[in-house]
Amino acid sequence: MAVKLLLIALLALASCSAILASDPSPLQDFCVADLQSKVFVNGFPCKNADDVRAEDFFRSGLDRPGDTNNYLRSNVTPVNVNQIPGLNTLGISLVRIDYGPNGLNPPHTHPRATEVLAVIEGELYVGFVTSNLNGGGNRLFTKNLRKGDVFVFPEGLIHFQFNTGKTNAIAFAGLSSQNPGVITIANAVFGSRPPISDDVLAKAFQVDKNLVDWLQAQFWTDNNY
Numbered sequence: 753m754a755v756k757l758l759l760i761a762l763l764a765l766a767s768c769s770a771i772l773a774s775d776p777s778p779l780q781d782f783c784v785a786d787l788q789s790k791v792f793v794n795g796f797p798c799k800n801a802d803d804v805r806a807e808d809f810f811r812s813g814l815d816r817p818g819d820t821n822n823y824l825r826s827n828v829t830p831v832n833v834n835q836i837p838g839l840n841t842l843g844i845s846l847v848r849i850d851y852g853p854n855g856l857n858p859p860h861t862h863p864r865a866t867e868v869l870a871v872i873e874g875e876l877y878v879g880f881v882t883s884n885l886n887g888g889g890n891r892l893f894t895k896n897l898r899k900g901d902v903f904v905f906p907e908g909l910i911h912f913q914f915n916t917g918k919t920n921a922i923a924f925a926g927l928s929s930q931n932p933g934v935i936t937i938a939n940a941v942f943g944s945r946p947p948i949s950d951d952v953l954a955k956a957f958q959v960d961k962n963l964v965d966w967l968q969a970q971f972w973t974d975n976n977y
Contacts, residue, residue: 775795775841775842775843775864775928775929775930775931776794776795776841776843777841777843778841778842782804782809782838782840782841782842783796783798783840783841784798784799784801784804784808784809784837784838784840785797785798785799785833785837785838785839785840786798786799786837787834787837795833795840795841795930795931796833796837796840798840799837804838808836808837808838809836809838810836810838811831811835811836813829814829814831814846814848814924817850817920817922818848818849818850820850820851820852820855820920822973822975823971823973824855824856824857824858824973824975825851825852825853825854825855825856825915826849826850826851826852826855826856826857826913826915826975827849827850827975828847828848828849828857828934828975828976829847829848829849829850830845830846830847830976831845831846831847831848832845832846832927832929832930832931832932833845833930833931834931839930840930841930842930843928843929843930844926844927844928844929844930845865845926845927845929845930845931845932846924846925846926846927847924847925847927848922848923848924849869849913849922849923849924849925850920850921850922851874851876851913851914851915851920851921851922851923852915852920853915853917853918853919853920854914854915855914855915855920855921856912856913856914856915857912857913857914857975858912858936858937858938858975859881859910859911859912859936859937859938860910860911860912860934860935860936860937861908861909861910861911861934861935861937862905862907862908862927862929862932862933862934862935863907863908863932863933863935864907864929864931864932864933865907865927865928865929865932865933866904866905866906866907866927866928867904867905867911867925867926867927867928867932868902868903868904868925868926868927869902869903869904869905869913869923869924869925870900870901870902870923870924870925871897871898871899871900871901871902871921871922871923872899872922872923872924873899873919873920873921873922874899874915874917874919874920874921874922875896875897875898875899875915875916875917875921876896876897876913876914876915876916876921876923877894877895877896877897877913877914877916878894878895878897878903878905878911878912878913878914879892879893879894879895879911879912880892880893880905880906880909880910880911880912881893881909881910881911882909883908883909896916907928910937934976936972936974936976938972939972939974941953942964942967942968942970942972943968943970943972947968950964950965950968953968
């Protein structure tokens with residue numbers, strides 16, 4: 753079973769390589785990230801090639817489920833340049849997403865990546881919302897996915913996945929950036945530190961400031977570890 757999951761994960765990752773990556777193209781065979789460097793650049797500086805080892809391109813453990821014992825009943829396990837330094841400059845990364853029954857990967861965006869998601873087990877209701885349309889409003893695209901189905905979330909657009917089944921669900925996704933980033937909408941709007949002014953949010957959401965204050969006082973679960 754573990755071999756099957758990893759094989760499908762690799763296929764999802766490979767499919768993502770066909771997408772135009774948002775990261776700069778490499779100018780050499782590899783540029784393994786020096787995660788300890790004090791130099792600040794767009795990405796990471798390269799480790800000396802003489803110090804590069806096979807372990808710089810390796811990560812184990814994606815056969816193990818993530819802990820979904822949280823309010824959202826979901827868990828995202830990333831495999832990006834921070835976990836595999838060899839991904840630096842290659843414009844690609846991977847995540848495993850576990851969902852308990854009624855588990856939700858809440859509305860969020862990846863500011864630097866398109867996502868290709870493949871369902872390995874279970875059933876998911878997924879969707880994304882377009883940017884503001886010329887005539888006003890935003891269009892929602894949704895689909896009910898089953899095992900073996902694939903869905904694409906365009907770069908930067910708000911999207912989500914919800915487990916509609918009665919059993920656990922698993923998905924793997926390839927992303928077109930070594931470091932795609934994630935902005936969870938509710939957490940960013942109501943859980944930022946320092947908080948956004950309740951006057952601003954009350955006017956933006958057209959609600960009473962007391963409701964905004966209550967929302968800002970909640971604990972906003974982060975399922976991306």
